[in-house]
Amino acid sequence: MRITGLGHAGMFIETNGGNIICDPVLGPSFYGSWFPFPDNRGLDWERFGREADFLYISHRHRDHFDPRLLQRYISKDIEVLLPEYPIDDLEKDIRALGYDNITYAPAGEVIQRGELKIMITPLRAPSDGPIGDSSLSLDDGTASVLNQNDSHPLDLEALLSFGKPDAYFTQVSGAIWWPMVYDLPQEAKQNFARLKREAQNKRAMYYIEKVDAPRVFPMAGPPMFLRDELFKYNGTGLDNDSIFTDQKEFLAHLKEQAPQYDGRLFVPGTVVELDAGEMTVSQSLYTEAEIAHIFDEKWEYLEEQRASRQQEIRDEEATRAAVLPPAEMLAAIKEWWEPLLKKSRTIRLGVGGNVRFRIGELDMVVDFPKAKVREYSGEECIYWYTIPADLVSTNIADHEIDWSNSIFLSMQFSVGRSGKFNEFLTTFLKCLSVDRIEYVENWYQEQTDQTEDAEIGDWTVQRRCPHLRADLTRTGKIDEDGILTCSMHDWKWDLKTGKCLTTTGHPIRAERCPVTEDALRLDV
Numbered sequence: 457m458r459i460t461g462l463g464h465a466g467m468f469i470e471t472n473g474g475n476i477i478c479d480p481v482l483g484p485s486f487y488g489s490w491f492p493f494p495d496n497r498g499l500d501w502e503r504f505g506r507e508a509d510f511l512y513i514s515h516r517h518r519d520h521f522d523p524r525l526l527q528r529y530i531s532k533d534i535e536v537l538l539p540e541y542p543i544d545d546l547e548k549d550i551r552a553l554g555y556d557n558i559t560y561a562p563a564g565e566v567i568q569r570g571e572l573k574i575m576i577t578p579l580r581a582p583s584d585g586p587i588g589d590s591s592l593s594l595d596d597g598t599a600s601v602l603n604q605n606d607s608h609p610l611d612l613e614a615l616l617s618f619g620k621p622d623a624y625f626t627q628v629s630g631a632i633w634w635p636m637v638y639d640l641p642q643e644a645k646q647n648f649a650r651l652k653r654e655a656q657n658k659r660a661m662y663y664i665e666k667v668d669a670p671r672v673f674p675m676a677g678p679p680m681f682l683r684d685e686l687f688k689y690n691g692t693g694l695d696n697d698s699i700f701t702d703q704k705e706f707l708a709h710l711k712e713q714a715p716q717y718d719g720r721l722f723v724p725g726t727v728v729e730l731d732a733g734e735m736t737v738s739q740s741l742y743t744e745a746e747i748a749h750i751f752d753e754k755w756e757y758l759e760e761q762r763a764s765r766q767q768e769i770r771d772e773e774a775t776r777a778a779v780l781p782p783a784e785m786l787a788a789i790k791e792w793w794e795p796l797l798k799k800s801r802t803i804r805l806g807v808g809g810n811v812r813f814r815i816g817e818l819d820m821v822v823d824f825p826k827a828k829v830r831e832y833s834g835e836e837c838i839y840w841y842t843i844p845a846d847l848v849s850t851n852i853a854d855h856e857i858d859w860s861n862s863i864f865l866s867m868q869f870s871v872g873r874s875g876k877f878n879e880f881l882t883t884f885l886k887c888l889s890v891d892r893i894e895y896v897e898n899w900y901q902e903q904t905d906q907t908e909d910a911e912i913g914d915w916t917v918q919r920r921c922p923h924l925r926a927d928l929t930r931t932g933k934i935d936e937d938g939i940l941t942c943s944m945h946d947w948k949w950d951l952k953t954g955k956c957l958t959t960t961g962h963p964i965r966a967e968r969c970p971v972t973e974d975a976l977r978l979d980v
Contacts, residue, residue, distance in 0.1 A: 675722045
């Protein structure tokens with residue numbers, strides 16, 4: 457088996473049963489903000505497109521799904537491996553490009569193509585990517601690999617039932633806009649960025665240790681920000697207020713924390729060859745000196761990229777829709793969102809207040825409790841967004857149903873809030889269709905059944921995490937102050953009160969275990 461890095465989460469996997477091209481992206485993505493790091497334009501995209509037998513898109517985020525690249529390089533006859541998602545947005549996107557040879561991959565079931573075994577494991581929670589993310593497991597008799605990319609699976613037993621992989625490819629640098637775009641004091645932003653990087657490292661290490669593959673390849677990030685106003689947020693930031701750990705930085709962390717794993721650099725042009733337990737790694741695009749320049753002189757490299765790629769940014773800006781007049785924009789959003797708000801009882805209760813949007817000359821408020829969209833008139837708000845009018849006008853023209861997959865990941869906006877992070881608000885803004893809203897409302901209703909308890913340390917706690925139902929007997933840790941941390945996403949609860957310390961809502965059921973006579977005798 458041979459795996460070639462295509463940049464970001466992209467890879468070209470040559471096996472005994474055919475060649476799979478996974479998540480190929482050239483970008484720029486998210487309104488011209490994200491470029492793959494390092495630059496992957498020098499790869500032989502014609503060859504990869506010509507020689508691919510299967511296309512696998514893990515999820516709908518635009519740093520994994522690049523319609524322009526697919527149109528240019530990937531044959532419409534290729535067999536598409538489609539994760540089993542509860543809503544068909546990704547399938548619609550793929551079919552709209554002219555791809556009809558689609559193989560539906562039932563969750564956790566093995567698909568056989570000659571000597572090649574394929575298993576796709578989808579995730580379906582509202583917070584999983586753009587409502588859906590997935591991982592790819594492969595075994596062709598010579599080697600096995602797990603390409604987890606951005607997914608954060610809760611049921612690792614099901615995922616690893618495929619077998620222990622010889623090589624493991626996983627995200628270590630998350631895709632999020634927190635805290636960079638938030639209205640915060642600089643010192644607070646730096647502190648929150650540090651905590652976010654630590655949480656990302658902790659999550660990556662959790663999966664690495666659970667999967668326990670001998671060879672580890674960090675990938676799926678970080679991006680390059682080449683727009684002038686975002687340039688300072690590359691990596692950990694010129695002002696140390698950004699969250700994007702690069703591949704080399706994480707490899708150093710891995711070596712320090714778990715030296716038993718063979719961590720390797722995986723960038724555009726990296727070629728990994730696996731055969732009967734043996735591995736060789738080479739580089740087909742960059743020299744050693746160029747790799748050193750990219751990582752050891754990163755800001756110089758980024759400046760070179762910024763200077764040479766401004767035309768790509770201007771080309772993207774030229775594709776945006778004309779700015780709508782304020783009254784017309786308000787009417788369009790009102791007509792679109794109010795029917796969805798009326799269907800969103802759980803979300804409305806979860807948001808629980810007004811949210812302000814300043815969009816160019818339009819100043820509007822979304823009243824979640826009353827399911828209304830109107831002009832802002834001084835109401836107290838729990839969140840307030842400032843967004844360029846051309847981005848919103850383009851989303852309206854395209855009827856973009858996921859604003860996290862367009863505006864928010866572009867980081868071309870700013871936001872403030874009066875309290876903690878509100879997951880329900882973010883969920884609404886990426887569920888701007890009837891199908892998505894109905895699915896998410898039903899999902900939330902299903903999660904209310906949290907009847908099983910378990911003992912963790914000195915506490916009896918509901919077994920399933922209120923966030924994404926992870927098994928807390930495996931992912932939970934309680935400190936001496938009674939603070940429970942779920943290692944899946946670093947959410948925290950005060951078990952003395954049941955209150956979630958990370959966000960609004962999501963309380964947990966917990967009580968101290970009764971002190972038995974045996975325990976008292978042991979203490980004595």
